[in-house]
Amino acid sequence: MEYTIKYKAVNTYDALIDEAFWQFLLRPEENTTQNVRMARFTNSANAIVDTSTNTFGFPICRVHLKKPLDKISFEASYIISKQIENPFSALDSVVNSVHQDQIRSIDFKIEHERFLSATQLTQLLADQAPFSFDQSRSLFDNLNDLNSWLYHNFSFKTKVTDVNTTPVEFIEKGAGVCQDFTHLFLAIARLNHIPARYTSGYLHQGNGYQGDSQMHAWAECYIPEKGWIGFDPVNNLIALENHIKVAHGKDYTDCAPIKGVIYGNSKKNETTYTVEVEAREASDPDVILTSETYAPMPFKQQLAFQAQWQQQQYQQQQQLRQQQNTTDTSQN
Amino acid sequence: MSTTQQSIFSSYEKDPKFYDEIFDEKGNVKQVYQTLFDLYSGHSSQDFAKLNEKAKASFFNQGITFQVYNDQEAKEKIFPFDLFPRIIDPEEWETIEKGVLQRSKALNHFIWDIYHDKKIIKQGIIPLDLISTSANYLDQMIGIDPPGGIYNHISGTDLIKHSDGKYYVLEDNIRCPSGVSYVICNRTALKRALFGVFNHYNAHTVTDYAQNLLEIMESVKPRGVDEPNCVVITPGVYNSAYYEHSYLAKAMGVELVEGRDLFVENDFVYMQTIKGPEKVDVIYRRIDDAFLDPLEFRPDSALGVPGLFSAYKKGNVCLVNAPGTGFADDKAVYTYMPEIIKYYLGEEPILNNVHTYHCSRPDELKYVLENIDKLVIKPVDEAGGYGISIGNRLTKEEIEKVKQTIKASPRKYIAQPIMSLSVHATYIEDSESFESRHVDLRTFCLLGADKEFVLKGGLTRVALKKGNLIVNSSQGGGSKDTWVLKK
Amino acid sequence: MLARVANNLFWMGRYIERAEHIARYLNVNYFSSLDAPNEKSQSRDHVLHSLLFMANGPVDDDYELTEKNVFFDIGLNSEKQFSILNSIKYARENANGARDLISTELYESINKFYHFVLNYDKDFFITKGLFDFTTQVAESTSIIRGKIRGTLLHDEVYAIIMLGVNIERATQVVRIIQAKYYDALNAQGGYDKKFSKSYEWTTLLKCIEAYDMMRRHYKKTPTSLSTLEFLILNPECPRSVMNSLVQVNNHISVLNEDKFPGKDTAAFLIGKTHAEYRFKTVDTIEGNVEDFIEKIQDTLIEIAKKIEKEYFNY
CATH class of the missing domain: 3.30.1490.270 (Dna Ligase; domain 1)
Incomplete structure (x- = not known):
């Protein structure tokens, strides 16, 4: 399959910001089934973009802005090829006690410790888990059951949860977005000793799958002998050629598509995103069509002398609050 | 003579339940303190009251203070300084020095192992849970090789002397141990107040700490850097340890920076100077892990530097101490220290664990x-x-x-x-005389690439409240100049 | 040097200088008014208004002009941004931010000064302590200036502090001139008929501690013309605007090594202003004092802005 992916984010602020850093985790992963043929990342302020890698080795783009503005937009475009996989290769219903022993061994636990420990967003106590594994079924079947259990018992609904919603809150609400489905999936899989990681990416929505117009999320689990397999509880699917993976991590925090640090007096900001995934023919030329052209934002005058000084005082106050809260550890 | 002696030591209670640093079981002054005791007995209580006031004013005027916050109002306070020094004889010191060095090295091996192969867990010596459930364990550190292989460049080990007369380790501090500036200030203050007594003793200097710290920092420079640019990063002027941060920067002759002075570009760290950006190679950080980098840790941190952690991960900058050392000075890990020392060093622990x-x-x-x-x-x-x-x-x-x-x-x-901390003669303002109070000892140990250093001296902290066993300054403690005698 | 720390040093210099000028103005203006030769100059309202105007600019109509209020607000009111107490507090805060760069001796004298001001008895100050307090403030700032000159390397650190000191000095001297100029206008009539021979000119010179030297230089009673000439254009008068500009020009050259600084730079503007005043004569100022004051204030603000933008942008 061939896809064109377009991501666009527009940030607006209620006051001028003086300086800002943004970090983007958007580029589809290069792996055995995915190949990025073309990539482009632009921002409306024409600020310099540099690249780095995150903790899990995924490439990130960084934008460091040092001029005052109150609106900025970012656009990323990718052309990728994705191999079609055999949907039956993942299936495995053979109950193997060796697997059960293996996932309980200390060496296995150490190797996968990162994806076995609970994080704040995947915190769930064993007695709070609403779904339990059936030891007479294979690991894969259990996970697949979990996948459809989530699909049938929770509804996809935006604006009922936010980025800090925990599995416990999601269970109470009974509805949420792909992050919430995924976090609960991870929590239950980890409670059952299965390494599970949060996966972010793009979903080809041509087939009517849910995932709204933002980035999609699903879970990847490690099954002995099989390796990592993706489960998408929002659509009750195994992640195959419709799922274009970007990154994985312990939870959403590791995979947030955009992170920002803003300096200035702005107290409120708004971000709007759009994501478009389009299938294309392999024979189409590798050209990214520019949807709009961006004029550079007008350069606003530097804040006045007095205002700058006030600003410094403001920053100092902000710092003051934190400094009082941070103990220089083991001091005293 | 006997009357003055009467007056300044008259309130001194001798309690056999505790080890007394100055008097032996029979109530006689120990030999090492005899000269000092005689010299002090020659002063009147008015003399000490005056000297005490002068010393306090000197600390206050130099701004060697910390802020105490009470209902919005900040009050400046000095860390109380005691006029009676603690003396440690050369033999005793040798054990302490070897012991704290042994612990620091073992901890460094331990941290390396945990962030790489976790052999000690595979061997079943310590449980996996102890690490993975620790709030201070940073899985971001897995697989990172810090320059020189050092994590805990600076360790502060807290020791006490129990009623059996032996030193015990109370805890190891390997995040951002503080207090070393007070060791140096206390020495200066005592010299000014009672310069005469130094002629009778031969104590090691403590002013070489900053030079050694700088050499340690330079020894862990990133690859490809000839002359590393070292800085100290502070949360800012309102932090209670700001004096120490500025002292260390000044004594090492390096810049004292705040988070907003630094920025990261292409995974290198720069500071904003009046002549433009200047690359930074080694950072002695006095801010907690969680505040280091808002893109990697606490997103609301206004104290850190966005992108700092990825520069560190690439090996383009060295952080001193490394992030993620906190799980190893956890009090639960402390209890495994004898096993940790044996496992990594093949040695018996030199200092006792409680x-x-x-x-x-x-x-x-x-x-x-x-x-x-x-x-x-x-x-x-x-x-x-x-x-x-x-x-x-x-x-x-x-x-x-x-x-x-x-x-x-x-x-x-x-x-x-309940450990009984030893007692020591301490000047008490209310009674204008010396009384017995509980003390402990914080030592400072430095580890670098092929270099190690233990400060010959330390911070003797004293609980000023009668009978109190908690010596921390936040709980009303003071400190004493600490002399390690030369052989 | 870090840009932020340079900013701290610059403002430390400015706040120290500001505190001193305000204290001196308070002292001289108040005490000389007590036995001033004309009624207006003696009037409480006139003097108190002048004091507040100099410290904080135009005075609100509903401000209650009592000695207690005015003294307290200018001297020790921690809620008034312009108070001497706050100037010293900000000076110390800025010194704190640059503590690793300045000498222990300098820090200690600023710190002692701060605690002196902070702990000064407020009731004593507004009833009896005006002379004592303002004199001590002026003396302490002298000590601090001595420590700046005597205990710091005369490098960039010194240059930046001195830039702050001299820009603030010029600014404050212009403000004092402005305040006294209005006082002289208001005090016209009666015994003290002539504006050009107003008693206020003597007070003005004393506020700037330039009276004795002025007498030595001109050997005549001060007039509006000679006073303005001495305080603005005489490069030998240590607190004249001209002298400050000479200093600023010297110190900026430590930071900017270009022989021919670019047109938009601080160094260029300073050089240009310096040259302009070198060839200015007092008759172009007289009769147009208000415009002149406005213009020089704008220029000083512009210079400070450019310095901030070029060197302190962090």
Whole structure:
């Protein structure tokens, strides 16, 4: 399959910001089934973009802005090829006690410790888990059951949860977005000793799958002998050629598509995103069509002398609050 | 003579329950303190009252103060300084020095192992849970090789002397141990106040700390850098340890920066100077892990530098101490120190560990709950003396409350037998005389690539409240100049 | 040097200088008014208004002009941004931010000064302590200036502090001239008929501690013309605007090594202003004092802005 992916984010602020850093985790992963043929990342302020890698080795783009503005937009475009996989290769219903022993061994636990420990967003106590594994079924079947259990018992609904919603809150609400489905999936899989990681990416929505117009999320689990397999509880699917993976991590925090640090007096900001995934023919030329052209934002005058000084005082106050809260550890 | 002696030591109570640093069991002055004792006895109590005032004013005027926040109002306070120094003889010091160095090295091996192969867990010596559930364990550090292989460049080990006359380690501090500036200030202050006494003793200098710290920092420079640019990063002027940060920067001759002075570009760190950006190679950071990089850790941190962690991960900058060392000075890990030392160094521990009960182990929890009145209960991940309960000081209701808290989250608590800290002569303003007060000792140990250093001296902290066992400055403690005598 | 720290040093210099000028103005203006030769100059309202105007600009109509209020607000009111107490507090805060770069001796004298001001008895100050307090403030700032000159390397650190000191000095001297100029206008009539021979000119010179030297230089009673000439254009008068500009010009050259600084730079503007005043004569100022004051104030603000933008942008 061939896809064109377009991501666009527009940030607006209620006051001028003086300086800002943004970090983007958007580029589809290069792996055995995915190949990025073309990539482009632009921002409306024409600020310099540099690249780095995150903790899990995924490439990130960084934008460091040092001029005052109150609106900025970012656009990323990718052309990728994705191999079609055999949907039956993942299936495995053979109950193997060796697997059960293996996932309980200390060496296995150490190797996968990162994806076995609970994080704040995947915190769930064993007695709070609403779904339990059936030891007479294979690991894969259990996970697949979990996948459809989530699909049938929770509804996809935006604006009922936010980025800090925990599995416990999601269970109470009974509805949420792909992050919430995924976090609960991870929590239950980890409670059952299965390494599970949060996966972010793009979903080809041509087939009517849910995932709204933002980035999609699903879970990847490690099954002995099989390796990592993706489960998408929002659509009750195994992640195959419709799922274009970007990154994985312990939870959403590791995979947030955009992170920002803003300096200035702005107290409120708004971000709007759009994501478009389009299938294309392999024979189409590798050209990214520019949807709009961006004029550079007008350069606003530097804040006045007095205002700058006030600003410094403001920053100092902000710092003051934190400094009082941070103990220089083991001091005293 | 006898009358003046009467007056300044008259309130000194000798309690056989505690080890006395100055007087032996018969009540005679120990040999090493004899000269000092005679010299001090030659001064009147008015002299000491005056000297004490002068010393306090000197600290205050130099701005060697910390802020105490009470209902919005900030008050400046000095860290009380005591006029009677603590003396450590050369033999005793040799053991301490070897012992703290041994612990620092073992901890460094331990941290390396945990962030790489976790062999010690695979061998079953310590449980995986101890690490993976620790709030200070950073999985971001997995697989990172810090320059020179050093994590805990600076360690502060707290020692006490028990009633059996032996030193015990109370805890290791390998995040951002503070207090070293007071060691140096105390020496300066005592020299100014009572310069005469130094002629009779031959104490090691403590002013070489900053030079050694700089050499340690330079030894862990990133690859490809000839002359590293070293800086100290502080949370800012309102931080209670700001004096120390500025002292160390000044004494090393390096810049004292705040987070907003630094920025990261292409995974290199730069500071904004009046002549434009300048690359930074080694950062002695005095801000907590969580605040280092808002893109990687706490997103609301206004103290850190966005992108700093990825520069560190690439090996383009060295952080001193490394991020993620905090799990290893956890009080629960402390109890495994003898095993950790044996495992990595193949040596017997030189310094004693205080016996510790883990509330996470059911049989030990049972013992703790039944014997609270004989124990000190400590939370495993709090610093600064917060959250400590001393069993024999609690009322019945308080004991019940403590029991409930422990039962609610046993992993969070450990218990130790009540250790009796040794006592030392300490000037007490109210009585204008020297009385006995409990003391401990914080040592400072530095590890670099092929270099190590233990400061010959340390911070003797003293609990100024009568009978109090908690010496932390946040709990009303003071400190003493500490002399390590030359052989 | 870090840009932020340079900013701290610059403002430390400015706040120290500001505190001193305000204290001196308070002292001289108040005490000389007590036995001033004309009624207006003696009037309480006139003097108190002048004091507040100099410290904080135009005075609100509903401000209650009592000695207690005015003294307290200018001297020790921690809620008034312009108070001497706050100037010293900000000076110390800025010194704190640059503590690793300045000498222990300098820090200690600023710190002692701060605690002196902070702990000064407020009731004593508004009833009896005006002379004592303002004199001590002026003396302490002298000590601090001595420590700046005597204990710091005369490098960039010194240059930046001195830039702050001299820009603030010029600014404050212009403000004092402005305040006294209005006082002289208001005091016209009666015994003290002539504006050009107003008693206020003597007070003005005393506020700037330039009276004795002025007498030595001109050997005549001060007039509006000679006073303005001395305080603005005489490069030998240590607190004249011209002298400050000479200093600023010297110190900026430590930071900017270009022989021919670019047109938009601080160094260029300073050089240009310096040259302009070198060839200015007093008759172009007289009769147009208000415009002149406005213009020089704008220029000083512009210079400070450019310095901030070029060197302190962090």
